[in-house]
Amino acid sequence: MFCRNVKLQLHYTPGGALAMAIKSPLYKIQEKLGAKFTEFAGFEMPLQYSSIREEHLTVRRSVGLFDVSHMSNVWITGKDAMKLLSLTTVADASKVGEKQSQYTVILKEDGTIIDDTIFMNLEDKYMMIPNAGMNAVVTNWLNEQAKKHKLNAKAEDASRDFVILAIQGPKSRETLQKLTNTDLNSVKFFGCQYDNISRVPCIISHTGYTGELGFELQITPNKKAEGVFNKILDAGKEFDIKPIGLGARDTLRLEKCFMLAGNEFHGGRSPLEATLGWTVNWDHDFIGKEALLKQKEKGTFERMTCLMCVDKGIPRHGCEIHKDGRKVGIVTSGTLSPCLNVGISMGYVHPDCRAEGSMLDIIVRDKPLKAKVVKPPFVPKDWAQKN
Amino acid sequence: MANEVKDDLKYTKTHEWLKVKDNKATVGITDHAQAELTDIVYVELPSVGKTVKKGEELCVVESVKSVSEIYAPVSGKIVGVNKKLEDSPETINKSPYGDGWLVELEIKDKSEVDSLMDAKSYKKTI
Numbered sequence A: 001m002f003c004r005n006v007k008l009q010l011h012y013t014p015g016g017a018l019a020m021a022i023k024s025p026l027y028k029i030q031e032k033l034g035a036k037f038t039e040f041a042g043f044e045m046p047l048q049y050s051s052i053r054e055e056h057l058t059v060r061r062s063v064g065l066f067d068v069s070h071m072s073n074v075w076i077t078g079k080d081a082m083k084l085l086s087l088t089t090v091a092d093a094s095k096v097g098e099k100q101s102q103y104t105v106i107l108k109e110d111g112t113i114i115d116d117t118i119f120m121n122l123e124d125k126y127m128m129i130p131n132a133g134m135n136a137v138v139t140n141w142l143n144e145q146a147k148k149h150k151l152n153a154k155a156e157d158a159s160r161d162f163v164i165l166a167i168q169g170p171k172s173r174e175t176l177q178k179l180t181n182t183d184l185n186s187v188k189f190f191g192c193q194y195d196n197i198s199r200v201p202c203i204i205s206h207t208g209y210t211g212e213l214g215f216e217l218q219i220t221p222n223k224k225a226e227g228v229f230n231k232i233l234d235a236g237k238e239f240d241i242k243p244i245g246l247g248a249r250d251t252l253r254l255e256k257c258f259m260l261a262g263n264e265f266h267g268g269r270s271p272l273e274a275t276l277g278w279t280v281n282w283d284h285d286f287i288g289k290e291a292l293l294k295q296k297e298k299g300t301f302e303r304m305t306c307l308m309c310v311d312k313g314i315p316r317h318g319c320e321i322h323k324d325g326r327k328v329g330i331v332t333s334g335t336l337s338p339c340l341n342v343g344i345s346m347g348y349v350h351p352d353c354r355a356e357g358s359m360l361d362i363i364v365r366d367k368p369l370k371a372k373v374v375k376p377p378f379v380p381k382d383w384a385q386k387n
Numbered sequence B: 001m002a003n004e005v006k007d008d009l010k011y012t013k014t015h016e017w018l019k020v021k022d023n024k025a026t027v028g029i030t031d032h033a034q035a036e037l038t039d040i041v042y043v044e045l046p047s048v049g050k051t052v053k054k055g056e057e058l059c060v061v062e063s064v065k066s067v068s069e070i071y072a073p074v075s076g077k078i079v080g081v082n083k084k085l086e087d088s089p090e091t092i093n094k095s096p097y098g099d100g101w102l103v104e105l106e107i108k109d110k111s112e113v114d115s116l117m118d119a120k121s122y123k124k125t126i
Helices: A027-032 A052-061 A081-088 A135-148 A172-177 A222-235 A246-255 A289-298 B031-037 B119-125
Strands: A002-005 A036-040 A043-048 A064-067 A074-077 A100-107 A113-121 A126-129 A154-157 A163-168 A192-197 A200-205 A214-219 A242-244 A303-309 A320-323 A326-336 A343-349 A359-364 A367-374 B016-021 B024-029 B040-044 B057-063 B066-071 B076-081 B103-107
Touching: A027 A222, A036 A246, A043 A246, A052 A064, A052 A242, A052 A246, A064 A222, A074 A081, A074 A135, A081 A126, A081 A135, A113 A135, A113 A200, A135 A154, A163 A172, A163 A222, A172 A214, A172 A222, A192 A222, A200 A222, A214 A222, A246 A326, A246 A343, A303 A326, A303 A359, A326 A359, A343 A359, A343 A367, B024 B031, B031 B066
Parallel strands: A064 A242
Antiparallel strands: A002 B066, A036 A043, A064 A163, A074 A126, A074 A154, A100 A113, A113 A126, A163 A214, A192 A200, A200 A214, A303 A343, A303 A367, A320 A326, A320 A359, A326 A343, A359 A367, B016 B024, B024 B103, B040 B057, B057 B066, B076 B103
């Protein structure tokens, strides 16, 4: 047996190759909990604890706890911080009120995505959460642009100062509520604020990467995080909470058709190609806007497309997508859906071949696998109630 | 436990097992291998009648997020495949040495069997 671990492959090396994988400050406790580890973007993180399928279903049905400290933290400060964000992302930061966060993308001049990210308006300053290993790239880019456009704003990489926990699933709010006096119902979807969880200061946001009810915590200093991690596991006991690895994180996001930067944006893709046009606020100027407008006008670009397999089999990253024996696209992410028990994939497909309901072939080990174009997400919001 | 090794089988370094009876052999993956993979969700079986050389890809076993090639422990002709795995691949997790067998081979050269590891040697590798 030779196992090709296709799951969390990154198809680029962000920020250059790292000599040694960085361990999360929670490594020891994860090891005790029986985690199998994987290297992801220069970090040694839990891949799974029990099984990906079991962890996946725990999050869909109840609640799970993720350590996502591999993600980056960048402070953005200075009187022009808002202007810098508006310039360097497709969002108009002036429309993002205090205690709100925004999903967006950072573009190069040519309109291709450097990274997708969330930034939080924390009243006194902004925090941005770039992807794993993208801290240096994004921080440098923001500072370069600030200098070039004479903005009084500064980006500062604080990635190693924070442990990031994600509590996700229908029981996440009830679990976390036990550990804070703040009424968590008051933290709206994509809301964010400074708070305390079991008396440890943190930033809490009503965000996630699973498509379920969920919260994310940015905890500093690192040494306080282990206590919070344990407290959350205790608080969730009545709901059979489980620690969740990156394996299930990937299958959970893929069932909801969320992008994984290293897969979906690899090789230079624009937000229009990635069907992230909805994130673009066209009423303001931002880096990459001209290129996007040109692309939009032309209209002939490949677009992110969700394909659900009709035949048995599992599409994987890099599989070609064919129609009538002709290549019309490429799979960027694929897996077996633990909820639906069929192969699902995301990939870029020629604009003429992606109408909902169209049948295409995904080529897996030289054999065509019939798959149907579906509207995202693969797994609907009420799946757990119905299954 | 997830590292069971059966005394009456032969093993490869790549975690396949071989059970020899006369000139035929059954092939599967070891308990250790299934535990490493967890959640086996798909098996691509070869066609009956195909001949394979020792070390060549015999079939493919997939977990949720991994793809693993299973190699032929010895050369021979495929005379049977475990069709049941197409509908219940998780059988490999439940019974790697029993109902979770993969392929039956007609052995071409019995001396190749002798080159495989016995249970004691395999145990040392895991």
